[in-house]
């Protein structure tokens with residue numbers, strides 16, 4: 001019944017990958033865990049867990065400070081993680097990789113530093129109607145203080161960006177285009193190269209929210225030519241509490257610091273201070289050392305598997321899920337067809353509230369997300385209050401999608417009117 | 418999956434009692450939970466401090482809607498003074514299932530709306 005030829009050939013590979021993730025052995029409500037909430041956060045492989053354990057057991061110390069052995073080891077590991085992450089996204093230099101708390105803080109950093117120094121009344125910031133709240137609210141807060149204009153590219157009924165109005169939205173007044181690479185609700189993979197080219201024509205810079213792209217597909221900041229890229233460790237097999245802001249060096253050099261404190265200064269006098277060089281200028285205080293090292297290990301893990309493989313695997317799963325979910329009566333998927341989407345599908349099922357769907361699936365050991373996924377405007381756009389969302393990663397299998405379908409059919413029987 | 422919600426909850430959800438509106442309510446109150454979109458309106462007809470008729474309207478998850486229906490069954494015939502005493506424990510007993518912190522909000526919304534209406538509040542005090 002299932003048509004999944006090419007993936008069936010890879011099942012052995014996926015089985016091996018699954019063994020790297022101890023949590024996948026768990027039972028939930030006496031059923032094997034089927035984890036389909038990867039867009040919220042991913043699970044962590046043993047490699048990452050071991051690196052965290054080893055760091056705290058054997059190398060724990062503060063970084064960039066002591067001249068004792070442990071501090072030197074911790075600093076070397078922390079900086080080595082930065083180098084590998086820089087390579088992972090093909091940054092021109094490690095100086096362009098700033099550790100933050102995650103995507104949200106990365107975007108806020110740009111708003112507070114670049115935004116505050118560059119935006120004036122009359123200027124425009126262009127976002128899209130499919131942004132996560134973390135790429136809407138920082139600009140709204142700043143707009144209230146600085147008085148620039150915040151505009152957005154709207155979304156077509158198919159869940160794509162409506163580029164027909166681009167010429168009137170992206171003008172000489174536009175100073176920044178800030179957009180999501182892969183929507184965490186619609187799954188849409190936005191045409192970043194085309195939009196970067198359009199932004200260049202009017203002299204705007206481009207920030208890309210890579211929270212849902214960097215973990216799932218090869219992302220090359222130089223090939224894309226983006227000015228800023230924000231992403232989180234916890235969605236790419238790494239620990240929570242850390243993420244990255246990539247920024248082009250020339251822009252970062254011009255920007256004032258974000259937070260003030262230790263590590264971000266070269267020299268402090270009571271009469272005034274001088275900032276440290278990149279990337280430390282933006283890393284005030286003791287950073288999330290273990291987490292950054294863990295993120296480095298996560299990137300090693302993904303690199304070893306190959307981001308092309310991860311992307312292709314998810315594409316196949318998504319095509320299969322799209323077809324299977326489409327056969328469920330009353331199920332409505334949000335967003336474009338499987339050709340243009342990343343590895344996630346948000347949907348509604350009749351009048352059943354997504355919370356009930358999620359609770360019913362949890363009963364079968366299946367974890368999905370229910371709610372507005374921190375993207376209320378795009379839900380408003382499609383006239384739904386909330387949706388359910390299944391999101392895939394390298395360790396998911398077609399069999400798990402079959403289980404999701406069975407679970408949804410059961411939920412429909414129980415809860416549909 | 419059948420063990421998920423008690424049969425009574427499913428029954429109230431699919432066949433809500435007291436759903437609709439009253440012709441001329443003495444108390445009318447509405448609130449919603451933006452996090453999940455649960456939305457409840459409660460209307461009461463009151464005579465000498467006793468609820469003589471009730472209605473709710475709304476949409477949302479099975480927990481919020483079933484709780485509202487169960488609660489309306491309970492309020493008719495009770496005094497406003499008694500209804501002011503109802504609390505979380507009362508609602509949990511009515512539901513008769515274990516409920517996590519996230520769904521608790523859904524379960525408590527109908528009571529919140531009822532009590533805010535009775536106290537005559539414009540807004541629920543934070």
Ligand SMILES: Cc1ncc(COP(=O)(O)O)c(C=O)c1O
Pocket residue numbers: 039040101102103104105132134180182183184209211212232243374
């Ligand atoms: C598209 C998108 N942007 C931003 C974020 C925020 O990421 P974080 O919570 O890790 O800062 C998320 C994750 O929820 C997301 O999916």
